[in-house]
Amino acid sequence: MTDTLRQLAEVLEQRKQADADSSYVASLHAKGLNKILEKVGEECTETLLAAKDCQHSDDKSDLIYETADLWFHSLVMLSHLGLGPEDILQELERRFDLSGLAEKAARQHT
Numbered sequence: 489m490t491d492t493l494r495q496l497a498e499v500l501e502q503r504k505q506a507d508a509d510s511s512y513v514a515s516l517h518a519k520g521l522n523k524i525l526e527k528v529g530e531e532c533t534e535t536l537l538a539a540k541d542c543q544h545s546d547d548k549s550d551l552i553y554e555t556a557d558l559w560f561h562s563l564v565m566l567s568h569l570g571l572g573p574e575d576i577l578q579e580l581e582r583r584f585d586l587s588g589l590a591e592k593a594a595r596q597h598t
């Protein structure tokens with residue numbers, strides 16, 4: 489699973505140097521951060537709608553498709569800002585064995 493993210497991140501880094509006419513990722517970088525954020529927001533909304541629509545259905549394919557779009561555009565956003573999936577995975581790993589409720593309580597006492 490992590491290997492897929494690593495491979496995609498490598499492609500995204502290569503596409504920073506690519507021609508915007510032949511690469512969707514390069515075209516997003518060329519349009520700049522605001523366009524990338526607009527796409528992340530759009531995909532986020534589409535993911536929420538797909539989740540609502542499929543909650544009582546056995547067919548979750550739309551949710552899988554929209555979440556893939558959201559993850560992909562989030563990775564482009566991170567790449568644009570000099571970050572990659574390894575930074576997020578590292579943060580998630582740091583949180584292993586730390587209850588969300590305990591973490592929240594600790595924050596409220598600082």
Ligand SMILES: N=c1c2ncn([C@@H]3O[C@H](COP(=O)(O)OP(=O)(O)OP(=O)(O)O)[C@@H](O)[C@H]3O)c2ncn1[C@@H]1O[C@H](COP(=O)(O)O)[C@@H](O)[C@H]1O
Pocket residue numbers: 496499503510511512513514530556557560
């Ligand atoms: N995983 C993806 C991926 N997921 C989604 N998309 C594109 O993201 C876009 C999603 O935007 P929308 O659904 O809003 O469609 P749209 O209306 O065409 O978009 P806009 O015109 O509104 O920007 C579509 O063009 C999809 O093809 C992706 N484009 C590329 N990748 C990966 O990135 C690699 C590099 O892509 P290129 O830079 O195009 O070579 C590819 O080999 C893939 O591995």
